[in-house]
Amino acid sequence: MTVATFNVNSIRARMPVLKAWVESAGPDIVALQETKVEDGSFPIADLEPTGYHVAIHGQKGYNGVAILSRVAPDEVHTGLGDPDFPEDCRVIRARFGELWVVGTYVPNGTKVGSEKFAYKLAWFERFGRLLRETVPAGTPAVWLGDINVAPTDEDVYEPDRHRGDVCFQPEEKEALARIVGEGWTDLFRHFTPGPGHYTFWEYTIPNGFKRNLGWRIDHVYANEALAGRCTACVVDRAPRSMERPSDHTPVVATFDLA
Secondary structure, eight states: OEEEEEEOSOTTTTHHHHHHHHHHHOOSEEEEEOOOSOGGGOOHHHHGGGTOEEEEEOOSSSOOEEEEESSOOSEEEESOOOTTSOOOSOEEEEEETTEEEEEEEOOOOSSTTSHHHHHHHHHHHHHHHHHHHHSOTTOOEEEEEEOOOOOSGGGBSSGGGGTTSTTSOHHHHHHHHHHHTTTEEEHHHHHOOSSOOOSBOOTTSTTTTTTTOOBOOEEEEEETTTGGGEEEEEEOOGGGGSSSOOSBOOEEEEEOOO
16 A cells, blocks of 8 residues: 655646656555645546545645545544634545544744744644544554654755754754654655655755755654554655646655555
């Protein structure tokens, strides 16, 4: 079984890239982020030829998450389920038999010290509680998405240059580490150490992708009940080189569930 995460940066703008990639790579489950379209306008018909089932949680113009799957999920839940947090369409959870798939688009934080940065830290805390409350102990689960944190110096090009930047702050790293420390494994790093492996390259940097000036902010995590069954986790750079690509590229994890 293969499970992937892909921030498409607008599902309508990136539909040709997404369709070409799923038809070529053939993942069983794909968590999408930044679909940027409300549920009633989601282009489900465009995906029908691929054969994927689609679960969506979106809003107009920004954010938005979805899960594509070859088999229909047994149940789907959306949001944090907390009145203290606005419904900004960043979380979708689906169950396939015993397996839980949790897709997230973590807030960016915009600027260190801003209200949005404080919200990001609070969001992490609330999301960590959601995982504890909704993923039963011993149940296999994968948590994946655009996490908007580069956890170490090896996860961003020229780290000294980015010490003051959002997505690379100690508070964010600590917030993520608290969740990961509750039994989650960063699957890409489990297989691949070292710098130079990125999932996001800004459009605004001239030839940033070709020069590999990127960030690893899209992650796939598995809990203790599932991590040992992962046989590979890779960054698939191919979609980033297609025409009109997203600024992100997929991360794909393979599991032996036999």
